[in-house]
Amino acid sequence: MRRGSISLGQIKCDDCQGIIPHPERYLAIEKEDGTTERLCVDCALKRGCAHYKMERGELVLTFMEEEVGQKGEAKGEEQEAEKKEATGEEEE
């Protein structure tokens, strides 16, 4: 599972071995064997685990987090349908 975190100052990148200073963000990757790999922003970008996206005119770093259970809200459009029942009763 991948998770974006903020460094507290003692985080070392497992790829380039560089220190990730506070308040830089890093990517924590929990592996199947229980260990956690930490990647600095540069390495996460190189691996394709992070990308920049434009948000309100600014480039924002986004980690490709693996979250399960997030659903986009479905918009239900209410359509007002008027039913006109024409009952023509003709009596003679």
Ligand SMILES: [Zn+2]
């Ligand atoms: Zn790195």
